[in-house]
Amino acid sequence: MDINFIITIFTIGFIGSFLSGMLGIGGAIINYPMLLYIPVILGVGHFTSHEVSVITAIQVFFATLGGVWAYRSGGYLNKTLIVNMGISVLIGSFIGGMSSTHMSDSGINIVYGILAIIAVILMFVPKKEIDANRLDQVKFNKWLAASFAFIVGVGSGIVGAGGAFLLVPIMLVLLKIPTRMTIASSLAITLISSIGTVSGKISTGHVPILPSLILVVASLIASPIGANVGKKVNTRVLQGIMGILILATAVKTWMEIL
Numbered sequence: 001m002d003i004n005f006i007i008t009i010f011t012i013g014f015i016g017s018f019l020s021g022m023l024g025i026g027g028a029i030i031n032y033p034m035l036l037y038i039p040v041i042l043g044v045g046h047f048t049s050h051e052v053s054v055i056t057a058i059q060v061f062f063a064t065l066g067g068v069w070a071y072r073s074g075g076y077l078n079k080t081l082i083v084n085m086g087i088s089v090l091i092g093s094f095i096g097g098m099s100s101t102h103m104s105d106s107g108i109n110i111v112y113g114i115l116a117i118i119a120v121i122l123m124f125v126p127k128k129e130i131d132a133n134r135l136d137q138v139k140f141n142k143w144l145a146a147s148f149a150f151i152v153g154v155g156s157g158i159v160g161a162g163g164a165f166l167l168v169p170i171m172l173v174l175l176k177i178p179t180r181m182t183i184a185s186s187l188a189i190t191l192i193s194s195i196g197t198v199s200g201k202i203s204t205g206h207v208p209i210l211p212s213l214i215l216v217v218a219s220l221i222a223s224p225i226g227a228n229v230g231k232k233v234n235t236r237v238l239q240g241i242m243g244i245l246i247l248a249t250a251v252k253t254w255m256e257i258l
Helices: 003-023 028-042 049-070 079-102 105-123 142-159 164-174 179-202 209-230 235-257
Strands: none
Touching: 003 028, 003 049, 003 179, 003 209, 003 235, 028 049, 028 235, 049 105, 049 179, 049 209, 079 142, 079 164, 079 179, 105 142, 105 164, 105 235, 142 164, 142 179, 164 179, 164 235, 179 209, 179 235
16 A cells, blocks of 8 residues: 555545535545546556445545534534434445345446436436525425435445435435535435445445545545535536536446446
8 A cells, every 4th residue: 555545545535525515425426436447547556346335335424424514503404304314214225235245346336327327317307496495494205205215225325325416316306405405414314324334334344444544534624625615606506516427427337337
């Protein structure tokens, strides 16, 4: 493990965690492909899909922790939404994390690609104006929210992602949650989800220690910075960036699979 390896992993973690805090995602949708391909391209290291899924699961936990801390005031965290979706996604992610040990690398990549396509479709569905709603008057279908969260949890647990890249479009498009509340609450839900995912991955007994520690440090620095930037950026811009990132990742993943 040389200095080039450390710098590469830290940079990947910083970028993913910054976007995590800004967009309300866990960062896995960015870090998963970056960890899989960039170290190899630069000639500093190589990770299998299983190793990447474990590393990103740990990174997601700390990135979302930092983001939630940055959003702790201002009324952005919807506690009812967080509890309903958080418990469901926690159960699903633990099941998915345990199931991934019985899957091939290509199987994990296919699950990731399918989730990304679903997220792309949802992000580009025309949205009604929801950001004019008062945050303390937001209402949603609790059973529908819990059902979506469970399904997302199973899939994201397999990949090692927190599932926020799919939860965000679901909350925006299907549950009609205002953008900034979606971002903040998604970070909290993903934090809960990542507990189940990390537990499932660690139970397999194979955790790349050094890369995980490097990403933890990067996450705790970058995620709060991203959250503070996200509070100031226009909500349509945030939605656009999220859509572009998910689309680019879906295209890249399926190009590699096919």
